[in-house]
Amino acid sequence: SYVLTQPPSVSVAPGKTARLTCGGSDIGAKEVHWYQQKPGQAPLLVVYDDTDRPSGIPERFSGSNSGNTATLTISRVEAGDEADYYCQVWDNNSDHDVFGGGTKLTVL
Amino acid sequence: DVQLLESGGGLVQPGGSLRLSCAASGFTFENYAMTWVRQAPGKGLQWVASISGGGEGIYHADSVKGRFTISRDNSKNTLFLQMNSLRGDDTAIYFCAKGTYSSSSFDYWGQGTLVTVSS
Numbered sequence A: 001s002y003v004l005t006q007p008p009s010v011s012v013a014p015g016k017t018a019r020l021t022c023g024g025s026d027i028g029a030k031e032v033h034w035y036q037q038k039p040g041q042a043p044l045l046v047v048y049d050d051t052d053r054p055s056g057i058p059e060r061f062s063g064s065n066s067g068n069t070a071t072l073t074i075s076r077v078e079a080g081d082e083a084d085y086y087c088q089v090w091d092n093n094s095d096h097d098v099f100g101g102g103t104k105l106t107v108l
Numbered sequence B: 001d002v003q004l005l006e007s008g009g010g011l012v013q014p015g016g017s018l019r020l021s022c023a024a025s026g027f028t029f030e031n032y033a034m035t036w037v038r039q040a041p042g043k044g045l046q047w048v049a050s051i052s053g054g055g056e057g058i059y060h061a062d063s064v065k066g067r068f069t070i071s072r073d074n075s076k077n078t079l080f081l082q083m084n085s086l087r088g089d090d091t092a093i094y095f096c097a098k099g100t101y102s103s104s105s106f107d108y109w110g111q112g113t114l115v116t117v118s119s
Helices: none
Strands: A009-012 A018-023 A033-037 A044-047 A061-066 A069-074 A083-091 A096-099 A103-107 B003-007 B010-012 B018-025 B034-039 B045-051 B058-060 B068-073 B078-083 B092-099 B106-109 B113-117
Touching (some): A009 A018, A018 A103, A044 A061, A069 A083, A083 B045, A096 B045, B018 B034, B018 B092, B018 B113, B034 B068, B034 B078, B034 B106, B045 B068, B045 B078, B045 B092
Parallel strands (some): A009 A103
Antiparallel strands (some): A018 A069, A033 A044, A033 A083, A061 A069, A083 A103, B003 B018, B018 B078, B034 B045, B068 B078, B092 B106
């Protein structure tokens, strides 16, 4: 089955840029989606189809995807961005959705 | 506004059954695929099952195949998850999520319902 690999944790100072990665075999050929989840809350879609943002999501959130790595970039990080972030793809070989293990973003 | 409201969770003994429901409103339910995702305590998100808008396409994760069944009643705008032969590792918050028209992402999520499997 398809596997997505995310680093367990990333730390960044306020105002700096956070780059969260999601690794998978030839992931560049798939559409990658990113979710933010704060404690006790449901996940929130922040980037879909590699690079698109749902309405209401700040432009500070952006995505890219190429080769074996997809990246969620959060610019000008704020304290309120502290959360767990998950990547997700649809694996059409198995007809399964797949989530990465998640990255805990800590704002220092 | 789109709303998804899960219900049916609770405490069940190993080997028991539960039926989860997700009541949807604020969108044309039959036009969208729906999905169940779970999250064990302190763990990450795990896809459980998905069903197409008309119900003809059904997919289950290998970990629940043969034990869980996703279904929907478009006349009642409700999604279901029938869970049989429950095990301790099925303990989790179960979220329902709405698919999008042209993407495999999930744009709206319910708040989840807790299923605890324990004797």
